[in-house]
Amino acid sequence: MPGHQRADARRNYARILAVAEEEVAAHGADASLEQIARTAEVGSATVRRHFPSRQALLIAVSRKRIEALCARARDLTGTGDSRDSLLEWLSELVAYCVSARGLAAALSYDGASPDSVHENTCSAVLEEAAGPLLDRAARDGAVAPGVTVADLIALAVGITLGTEHHPDPGAQAERLFRLAVAGFSPRRSRAEEG
Numbered sequence: 001m002p003g004h005q006r007a008d009a010r011r012n013y014a015r016i017l018a019v020a021e022e023e024v025a026a027h028g029a030d031a032s033l034e035q036i037a038r039t040a041e042v043g044s045a046t047v048r049r050h051f052p053s054r055q056a057l058l059i060a061v062s063r064k065r066i067e068a069l070c071a072r073a074r075d076l077t078g079t080g081d082s083r084d085s086l087l088e089w090l091s092e093l094v095a096y097c098v099s100a101r102g103l104a105a106a107l108s109y110d111g112a113s114p115d116s117v118h119e120n121t122c123s124a125v126l127e128e129a130a131g132p133l134l135d136r137a138a139r140d141g142a143v144a145p146g147v148t149v150a151d152l153i154a155l156a157v158g159i160t161l162g163t164e165h166h167p168d169p170g171a172q173a174e175r176l177f178r179l180a181v182a183g184f185s186p187r188r189s190r191a192e193e194g
Contacts, residue, residue: 016036016046016050020060025101028105029106036057066125077132083140090156091174098169099170104156104160134148
């Protein structure tokens with residue numbers, strides 16, 4: 001948020017964001033913007049002035065989590081086995097998306113909105129931070145050629161959105177993530193077949 005805004009506008013932004021964090025935590029990406037406005041005791045137009053789209057609101061709500069994931073990617077870069085480091089970060093991304101309702105939706109909206117001000121911000125920041133992790137794993141032959149961080153983020157988002165209504169979304173998301181990593185139909189060698 002620009003620092004040149006009036007004090008009352010900065011207070012409104014902070015109050016709306018605090019309420020939005022609670023609403024998104026309770027209701028996910030479908031949190032009502034009107035309910036956020038009522039609870040923050042501002043008008044709907046004020047909410048839309050600060051957050052011109054649902055995507056902009058989800059990005060703002062997810063900012064701290066995105067920053068934490070970026071820091072974690074930087075921490076893991078250059079440490080231990082490259083495959084293990086990448087998979088640890090991806091597992092944490094999936095877990096974050098499951099626990100932080102709205103984060104997967106913020107990531108999945110990227111590029112899908114005509115709102116160019118916010119286009120790709122969450123994914124772009126994560127892609128930049130995790131790029132060195134993937135590059136190192138690729139150099140070590142630990143990932144298939146052509147895999148991108150965007151592919152891995154899409155996988156995490158898909159797993160998260162696909163398990164959000166499961167009785168135990170965290171356990172199911174982790175199971176599907178491990179299945180994706182292992183592959184559901186690994187080729188058997190001729191020695192194993194014979």
